[in-house]
Amino acid sequence: MTDALQNSDRLWALADSLRPDYVALADRVFDTPETAYGEYASAEAHRAQLAAAGARIFEGLAGIPTALMGEWGAGGPVIAILGEYDALPALGQVPGVAEPQPMGVAGHGCGHNLLGSAAMQAAHALALWLAETGTPGRVRYYGCPAEEGGAAKTFMVRAGVFDDVDAAISWHPADYTGVWEACSLANTRIDFTFTGRSAHAAAAPELGRSGLDAVELMNVGVNYMREHMPDDARVHYAYLDAGGEAPNVVQAKATVRQLIRTARLADLGPLVERVRKIAQGAALMTETTVEAKVVSAVSDLLENGVLDRVMDRHVQALGAPDFDAEDRGFAEAIRLTLTDEHVADTFRRVARPLDRALPLADFVVPLGSAPRISSGSTDVGDVSWAVPTVQAWVATCALGTPFHSWQLTAQGKSPAAHKGMVQAAKIMACTGRDLFADPALLAEAKAEHAGRLAQAPYRCPLPDEVMPPLRPRPAA
Template sequence: MRNDEQVWRLVDERRDAYAALSDKVWGTPELCYAEHRSAAEHVAMLEAEGFRVTRNVADIPTAVMGEAGEGGPVIAILGEYDALPGLAQEAGVAEKRPVPGDGNGHGCGHNLLGAGSLLAAAAVKDWLKANGLPGRVRYYGCPAEEGGAAKGFMVRAGAFDDVDIAISWHPAAFSGVNEPVSLANTRIDFSFAGRAAHAASSPHLGRSALDAVELMNVGVNYMREHMPSDARIHYAYLDAGGIAPNVVQSRTKVRYLIRARNLQELNGLVARVRKIADGAALMTETTVTTQVISAVSNLLGNTPLEAAMHDNFMRLGPPPFTDADRAFAAEIQKTLSEEDILSTYRRQGVVPERGKSLCDAIVPLGAKGAGMNGSTDVGDVSWKVPTVQARGATYAIGTPGHSWQVVAQGKNAAAHTGMVHVAKVMAGTAVDALLHPDLIARARADHQARTGGRPYQSPLPPDAKPALGMSLAE
């Protein structure tokens, strides 16, 4: 039996157990840094599999790591399990049907992401043992990808210092190697402080923090014309100062999310936004203070690892979806617009096909799509060690990310099939690296060429700490 077939069989043997793990996490959706039950389920599975478990990685209560094997190269496989607010949804129905509860839902498929990555790591663990080979496989359970930049804090704390290569994936509409394009970003809270006063009898005595934050927003909106076209700036009020219009508001807080192609461009935009905030405070005779909540680097590609992962995709073929899977996906597509569906094809750089509801082919390596204008803290891992990511087809073509439709499909048979399929790809890529030291050497050389040999520099300020207890809705 070939090595890839052997490790794929080890994946298949665990299918039901890891589908159940994914469903458990789906059923307890928890937000940024509050994934206590989800992390506990992953720890329980790591212990049942015989991994050596480390809790509280980087002093983050919901970050875990499991290691197996001895000596040799260290292969990291990254998982996530955080959810999103406002996306609670009944599973297996092709209509918007929220369920009672806290309103959270796995609208980015991280229930599948964590379980699929741990499935791959467990198969590699048993493959190493069966073949008596040196090498270590690690599963990193990474919380707070949605806004908390946990991997950045984990990298900064040294959790990846001895890793040779890192492998990950993300649920998607198509299967193939992830195009390594993302935006660096930072989240900054701007807090304005003024002076309260009676808005009718003594408005001249007040200094409005609400005026200040509104002037800041206007200034940033005018700036949009004069920044790179692929940069993004978003904001949300965390505290508008109160609900009484007859009081001059003495406090406000706004959270800004600033994105750019790379850290150099990001730093330039951040400096400009800070100047605008200072100007708004000056105009209103208020004061402004700032707190960096998170920051992530842009993704760095790795050609040798991407080629190795693509070879695994091609040997394996597309996910074996059933007619029933396709029929339900077609029902989901009826809830989508034509633009939703065409946009998915454009992002992947593949030709649209009418009537196709689920992926039935592997996206060609190097296909240039519209790129990902989002961000991920996998970017920080990719600057530290050679990193490769897969996209695994788990939902209907056209499904928007961060939507109720993702949640509705998160426990379907097609989601489980796609998760197992991509776990085989990740496990096969890890086995290739363990069997062929030259692949790791070429990956390192490629990484050094891309970084110019410069050591990783965290975009997080030295005094920044994980925002434990932070609510995305605050």
Template sequence: MDNRSDIWRGIDAIKPRFIALSDKVWGMPEICYTEARSAAEHLAELRHQGFRITEKVADIPTAMIGEWGEAGPVIAFLGEYDALPGLSQEAGVAEPRPLQAGGHGHGCGHNLLGSAALLAATALKDWLEGHQVRGRVRYYGCPAEEGGAAKAFMVRSGAFDDVDIAITWHPHSFWEVAVTPSLANTRADFIFTGRTSHAAASPHLGRSALDAVELMNVGVNYMREHMPSDARVHYALLDTGGIAPNVVQAHARVRYSIRARDLPGMNELVGRVHKIAQGAALMTETGMEMRIISAVSNILPNTPLEQALHRVMEDLGPPHFDDADKDFAAKIRATLSAQDIGAVYRAIGMEPTERPLADFLVPLDARRNPLVGSTDVGDVSWVVPTVQVHAPTVAIGTPFHTWQVVAQGKSPAAQKAMVQAAKAMAGLGVKALSEPGLIAAAKADLRMRTAQTPYVSPLPAAIAPPLDMSVI
């Protein structure tokens, strides 16, 4: 019996519900820790499919676990459903056309991500039930991936302690096993407090918190020359102290995202940025508070799982796109620069082509020049053997966190790639439960990678999930 073909047929039978779920979530974009409606849709589907539900995981109102099965290895599927601010966009058009000025949008494709992960979990549950195979399936509904580090808080709470392997995916330009490393990342607010005064009559009596923020930013800019080339530091001004230039600003706040290749490098860089903030406060005679908002670890690879997933994706093949899919992707591609397209091809070690959509599997040993970001999947990978699929939901070269991703978020091509990702994840789940040696090899690989550097949460022990981080 070909177990994988069997489960893939099962996915085709139930996929309409999950495509509809993806479209619903696309239509209700909610940002970091505010995903109440999106989470409710996922909970409703879990209940419909017969999963046992655990809500408010790690004291996060929009985090959940759906579980099926009583005994055997635990296969986890990680889903997300948070959106991004300022990316409202009409679907199916190849020009910027916001649905709501300043509104939110699914600029990273998490409407697809959560739906496919839940589709894979449901299909594996159905397969286990139909074939009377021992095993437990879990769907982890994970909010706030975009800067909120929900999975890191969930890991810290023990939610993954008994999981055997974790499988997830992400929308992408290509069909591949995700072997790109990620950066450890801390988000921290620096809050300066000064003294207000009349800026013309008595400027000498004022102490400007805004001056402190500006001096801090200048100091960090000088630091960039003297930090590792693969580290990243960026910031956003959250509070500039008011709109009156004739009033010395008594309060100001800046949020920094500080990234490095690994946790020790990140912690060192966070310390340096903190010193710069202290220096800015000293120069301006203001008070300064540093407040950690969230933090995530770098991803640990897992060679046995990556090799097994690649074989599944080879057998499955890429999504099958028709002429209409390619025509819309070509229109999106026309809005991209040659640099956008070239960058993603360089990331997989290939020369650019004219293909609008990826119809090939990237070799596992491709000579990559990766484009590196951060994700809270990293923390899961330190405690559970973890692997990820990349599936081509967008025209090749589409930069993520853009209106173009939102415009493609309900397209037939994106939906086909979403279903194919679910098949790859479910196929790996069947393989893991059918070949017990795979789980053992994956666990041995994780033990080897953490032997010298055991996992320590990057989150300070005292901080709770920043449920109000989107409300300043």
């Protein structure tokens, strides 16, 4: 291994020097939470920081107003670092308080305020290292909106945004630190709208044809299907339109959103077709018509063992964030709001003995030591099919904190979260540095990726006619 691969001190120092700017960016995004495709203030904050960092800026990627990219360097390979900044509906919480304090707005219940800020911090530090060392290459920060259910990266992949990228790097806030070994669920969201005929529910119910009845029958059919689908598949639903509030009217129209997940992209299509048939059956039973509209879709993550091993070296070298007594005290207060099952689930996932007295993860999870459990989905999956991709989990919150919860939002501006964020930036920057410094290593990662695609070619899970569900810029 070359000296450049062995010595990370300079890159760590560069990342540390940028800490104030990117902590401030993370907190700014936290304070202006916006949901999928509406992240105008967050995207502007990221654009302004890219400008201050001297990046070449490209906006409106894939026709999405809140998607942007900043690039530094020249020649050589192109390394992308992926960031996100979308929030979740109704999860706004007063930060730093270990009890529910809802704010009636969206909130960063998955830590994306930290995710995007650390990714840009890593890209900026890596850009400074390229300039200092005269190393040829381009590093890019991709600001990616709408990960939470919007599949923006899938649309970006389909539009060719990553076609000239050699490798991609990302991370996600978590309650422990380690490489995110490729394990996620492919999914699609489909809205099923049933249309019938309204009528007076008492005077002439026989004249009505209920869209609401059709939705309920569809859900019954999907529930029965659960007994006969793969164990690692999932189907969830939400009523988008229940037809109205008047029970004395036959509800002529109703809409349900079905979220269908499978462990492998190849298995998604057949399960979707079964759900569609159930919808058709429900329409037939109720003498209604049904229209299905695909909203979004993402692929499962494609593994790259070469990049996993590169990142794991830096995870092991850096270790867990250096949490102090104040961090542990606040984490313990959060832990008191969680069930024992939440805490036990984290230790099960990392294959470690349960330690209920440990509030924050002072350990790292070695590569290959924990079971792979598919439980969620990410549009990074589609990037991983387009280019070799690697991600890290980095501890930013109390052990056992569930994603999409008020507890995670409450910790989103804490000193512990900031420490984990900076640690993530260092891991990502050093991983990218290794790929710039050792062309053979990057070539090996690309060869592995090509071999996996040869066995299972990528097919975008989005139908060609489906476009991003863009939202207008809010009025000033």
